[in-house]
Amino acid sequence: MARRNYGVLVVSDPAEANPSPKLPSTFCHFRADLDGIHHDKAATSLTNSGIPNFAFAFDIDGVLLRESAPLPGATTALSYLQSEKIPFILLTNGGGRTEAARIADVAKKLGLSGLDESLLVQSHTPFRELSQLYDKTVLVVGGERDNCQKVAESYGFKHAVTPGDLIVAYPEIWPFNRPFQEYYKSFARPLPTPLYSPTGNPILEEGKSLKIDAVFVYNDPRDWGLDASVMLDCLLSERGFLGxxxxxxxxxKLTNRGYLQDGQPKVWFSNPDLWWAAGYHLSRLGQGGFQAAFRGLWDTVSNGAELGAQTETIGKPSQGTYEYAERQLLRVRRGMFGSKVSGLRDPLKRVYMVGDNPESDIAGANNYRSPYSSEWRSILVKTGVWREGTKPTHKPYIVQNNVLDAVRWAVEDAKANGATL
Structure with a gap:
């Protein structure tokens, strides 16, 4: 039987002192006849030609980084996986920048080379698959300046507008905008068409008045009042015509008392996280907080009308995001091993999801049902949102101190499930 050397995981910085026992220096890989086992749950820990069929998905904030600082073990853990050609991706509910910009920033902070945008799935990355909206006018909400607008354009959306564009063209749309006027003026773009106005522009016709066909919340909104007001305008409008x-x-007499029965745009949220681990010693509200506030406003304004299918939330822990992430992980794996692996049809037995948030990372991995029959095991680390001593809302497969310990444990677990020294 062929053997594959997995090396030794070396501690290289003071923050990683007192490590757990080292990984075994070698362990065997298994060979399997791939005929008939493309979706076989009994697939072994390693596949043909020494290709591992286990892999990793890592959250970023609270697992690899806290603000701009690397967390203990992060650099060593990822460099180990790189050197041993064990596939991994970074699966984050963060966003607000292009994948290329974000992965470059992560690589710089971790002091790692060899990280490219194919390894990163941000909260809004799956939006790139909504090609049916590329030629429509979409409202892009959240993030700093026009960064998310640029992300949407990089995905293929040709007509993306922001609340900032609206407030500069029509300051009266949000009367409390004075403190932010100069900020918005520094990046706002001209609108493709004017807003409907009973006196100034009374033509309800596409191409004559601004019509929003979809709303995307790409990242945590910075100006909740403006953003929520414009989103409410969209959902209360006639056919998406603002104004x-x-x-x-x-x-x-109508379904849902007439609300959302007039061709209003769908709202896509990209991140349900209520809390996230920022630089402050207490977790801070995330996009999930904005969602809760917006739903409360809608409930009050509409007197309890259902939002229902008019909104959709992706990001962890949603099934759709994990499916997208697994497809990307399989593409990464195929890119690493080329013709030796059959891509999406080659089996991954197990994926280890390493995260700090029981509500997103752990819940998502626990509940995910892979169309490729892989098993996802959740590993909760103590370096982020979750506080040791509290009961996780979703029970992880195992708890580890940090990402380095998580990788050590996972490779041992893979060995115990089929690999031998």
């Missing part, structure tokens, strides 16, 4: 109010709203 209008649907005549169906409040009609007791």
């Amino acid at each position: 209008t109010v649907s005549g169906k709203n409040g009609n007791e």
